[in-house]
Amino acid sequence: MSQTNVKTGPIVKPCGEDLTTSIDLFVKLSQNGGTPQMLLPTAQDDLVPYLVLAGAGVGDNGDFMPVHPDKNIRVPIIGTCNPGDTLVLADPTVTGQAGKITVLPEDSGDYRGVGIAEELGVDGQLLLLRPLPLGVITVT
Numbered sequence: 001m002s003q004t005n006v007k008t009g010p011i012v013k014p015c016g017e018d019l020t021t022s023i024d025l026f027v028k029l030s031q032n033g034g035t036p037q038m039l040l041p042t043a044q045d046d047l048v049p050y051l052v053l054a055g056a057g058v059g060d061n062g063d064f065m066p067v068h069p070d071k072n073i074r075v076p077i078i079g080t081c082n083p084g085d086t087l088v089l090a091d092p093t094v095t096g097q098a099g100k101i102t103v104l105p106e107d108s109g110d111y112r113g114v115g116i117a118e119e120l121g122v123d124g125q126l127l128l129l130r131p132l133p134l135g136v137i138t139v140t
Contacts (some may be wrong), residue, residue, distance in 0.1 A: 019056060025040065028050070040098040044111050077100065079123055081103045085103045086116060087101045088111035110138050112134075112137075
């Protein structure tokens with residue numbers, strides 16, 4: 001059997017930065033010297049297939065949930081949205097926005113599409129969204 005030692009559901013990985021207050025935020029899998037570690041996104045087009053369930057300090061293990069379309073999730077939104085709006089990563093270079101979401105902007109740039117809104121949303125709300133592998137969306 002070739003599919004041994006595989007996992008479904010939440011996973012445990014070391015945190016590459018302090019994620020103790022990052023519950024419900026998107027994170028990416030990275031590495032340090034070949035050792036896996038979880039980090040908040042640093043660019044709006046980062047691949048972020050995990051959600052923080054329980055963060056931890058640098059080097060400590062946290063709990064992370066892989067996101068996929070068969071289960072909706074809640075993530076803090078920056079700004080407002082309507083049901084069906086395309087959601088992307090918020091700008092991680094703005095303090096307090098890393099790992100959060102926003103509606104696809106009209107400004108040119110590359111944005112990581114993470115899903116669609118399943119409800120009306122207001123700034124700061126834990127918005128119900130359907131995660132979808134939309135890839136990088138380029139606005140010109």
